[in-house]
Amino acid sequence: MAQPRRMGVEGSKMRSRFVDAAEEILRDVGYMGISARQVSAKAGQKTQLLYYYFRTMDDLILAVVRRVNENRMTRFEEALASPDPLRTLWEINSDASGATLSAELTSIANHREAIRAEIVRSAQQFRALQIEAVSRLLSQAKKDYPAAGIVMIAAALARTIVTESALGLTEGHEAALKIVERVLRDIAGAEPEPPRSA
């Protein structure tokens, strides 16, 4: 269980260059592409150097998971501060690159025991935060849609549309988007209570 091998430090520039490369591959190729050889090639480095910075490939992927989660949290908070938070949240969930990444991470969670917990934890946290925020927004708009159900359906729909579109499968997408648009308009239509200036 000890790690007798020498290891690079957490903050190093080279280290994050490997994480960059891994994230890029995950976005463009999917998790099938994340191998020690391919990641280090993309980073322009020797494969063995990767193992100076990461004990195993799982460790590298974990670093990617953590970074992806941080970025997602930042965008989430920005969305809440936007003029139409509900629509912005929908747009975040529908972002092609982000949704693809999410889908790949789910796939990874399915196949790599060691990473599952972290991925599930961060997905759960993100879902819970969205439910909380949407719940607040809906009650401000005096709408009694069930927030948790709406968030769940929106998340599932957004990711599926992005994933399928990437494959060229678009049957039913337009019709579903029309429903989303109708709901968004319905909610925005009711003037929200003016938020008290902080």
Added chain:
Amino acid sequence: MAQPRRMGVEGSKMRSRFVDAAEEILRDVGYMGISARQVSAKAGQKTQLLYYYFRTMDDLILAVVRRVNENRMTRFEEALASPDPLRTLWEINSDASGATLSAELTSIANHREAIRAEIVRSAQQFRALQIEAVSRLLSQAKKDYPAAGIVMIAAALARTIVTESALGLTEGHEAALKIVERVLRDIAGAEPEPPRSA
């Protein structure tokens, strides 16, 4: 482009035994487990024999895709003949084994060019058939839900719930299922026109 190698015939029993093994692995382990050695081990045969029946691994996977699609079509037609077709369709989409398989196939489509077209084609066909059937059922029930949108949302939701549940992520599931239940009851509530006995 020619295949100089000798090949087994299409209808052979041994051939379908390999397809059995491949499908089983796809359901239980996911597409990461589909290697020539693992499939032939599961089939209790030598690896090289697999290559007598399938030119490449892609060919084997294609055979699985075709079979999965046929089975799905059969269940679809059975659903339409059931007492509550709409609910049965929802249950088919929510079937754990089937939804997992669907997700794995989508993943495969993402990573293997040679198989993408076939997977997309069959998914598209299935979606279109469902939209057509639901549209008919809704108009019989005198409901004006937009069929295509409903089918799309239901498919996305069902698959996502199954996939996430397998990982232990269930936040928001119950709330979403409540919405589904409400819609199903609402539609069933209105007596359908009695179908003229054929």
Added chain:
DNA sequence: GTCTATACATTGATAGAC
């Protein structure tokens, strides 16, 4: 911190004997 060299498992696939 980066390099060379290396070990070893697994993969997809083929040639040719039986």
Added chain:
DNA sequence: GTCTATCAATGTATAGAC
């Protein structure tokens, strides 16, 4: 139709020199 033998490529990972 099934077998033995074999290939090059890719995968994760380690030891030790510079």
